[in-house]
Amino acid sequence: MPRAAAIAARRAAFPVIAHAKAKADGLSRLLLAYTSRSIEAGKTFLHEGESATHFFTVMEGTVKLFKLLCDGRRAVTGFLFPGDIFGIGSEDKYNYSAETVTPVNLRRFPRRQLDRLYFNSPGLESQLLKLVSRELTAAQDQIMLLGRMTAHERAASFLLALACRQSRDGGWIELAMSRTDIADYLGLTTETVSRVLNVLKGSGCIVLAGNKVRIADAGALTQLAEGTGSDDD
């Protein structure tokens, strides 16, 4: 029973709105009417604490959301892929910063106009509620990961979650983000990320080739991700 829950958790695991595009059709159509911006890689285009005037959808590329401690320590709270929406949530300030990982194409939507739209399209608000709820679920999964999983388990979970988002290219996953980004996402250091990935590679669970990964033994990886060796529950 908890096993099923764990699997479901991983499936929804991105702090991000898994397949938001499909689910938020009305919203997406809405966004299409608005300005599209191209941003080069490595630009912080949204700062924690700024007043939240817009929300965004990723058209192309990868974005990361993160928070900083005053001494520079960083936590990446999520990666965003095409179709994901962020900056929703009715706080008046953004509670994370956002930076482009790759060159990115974004559409942004002024929040100020939301109230008007709520009035016109009644389903919209509950769509947003659903999206934020999904983000919340993902964040809580991440809490489980950071609070109670080992480095190996974190890496395995991460790869499986990535695979769920990018199921194309014959199983090859593109690691668009740097090791530092992954480390800050998994609560580890770059060195540990590197080592752990190479252990997974060595054990035959994955194939590592530069920025690409392929999951070779999903079963073994899943077991790792759940911390279950060969024992039954």
Next chain:
Amino acid sequence: MPRAAAIAARRAAFPVIAHAKAKADGLSRLLLAYTSRSIEAGKTFLHEGESATHFFTVMEGTVKLFKLLCDGRRAVTGFLFPGDIFGIGSEDKYNYSAETVTPVNLRRFPRRQLDRLYFNSPGLESQLLKLVSRELTAAQDQIMLLGRMTAHERAASFLLALACRQSRDGGWIELAMSRTDIADYLGLTTETVSRVLNVLKGSGCIVLAGNKVRIADAGALTQLAEGTGSDDD
């Protein structure tokens, strides 16, 4: 600048809806019309994965929300106090379990009736959106805490966040939850929690007396919580 952000973060730090009662007045009034249940301490009254039929508000007592790994490892995602609302969020299954920490008095509200209510009270849905957003913010703060803070910093943050919720009794904070609960909340072990609290006590930051804590040196505790010793940023 990041310092201000960090402080704001701690202020909102409970994965919980800080002072939801005040903010969600319409909602609270609504809930008052519904059944109230008393539950003894230590009962799991809501299971992760169950279909989410109701949402709840805490009238009295303390509740914890948690998730389990299949091998029994646990992460407490939040503590709930009187006035807090949970089980909102429009997922069809609960994504955490809930257990009473103390004897608790709850009101519960059938979700099925929400749609009808949305129609009648237009502000309601955006109230919910705001509550879920706040939960999300809290969860992301917890991600920062779990991913990038030391045991001492986590404990200090925890105490400060608790103090923000319970500002009564002349500064005495009631630790209704066990060390195990705190450990699962902070991603530590009970032993470490115990040790760290006693270090804080020894350094004069706090006063520990059984289940009660008083913050003696809020400044020092805040510095600890932020990881800033005496260096400027």
Next chain:
DNA sequence: CGATCCGTTGACGGTACTCAACTACCGTGG
């Protein structure tokens, strides 16, 4: 009074961090 649970304290060990060196891969410019 024994049993159990919770919290504390101690000794020890391991996982992951720190520090450091080294490689590979860029793009730039001599």
Next chain:
DNA sequence: CCACGGTAGTTGAGTACCGTCAACGGATCG
């Protein structure tokens, strides 16, 4: 063309923080 510098990733050695295991004290309860 290759030297050069900068960045990203890998690898190694040593360390530290925190987890594990174990024992103990105090409270509650039957």
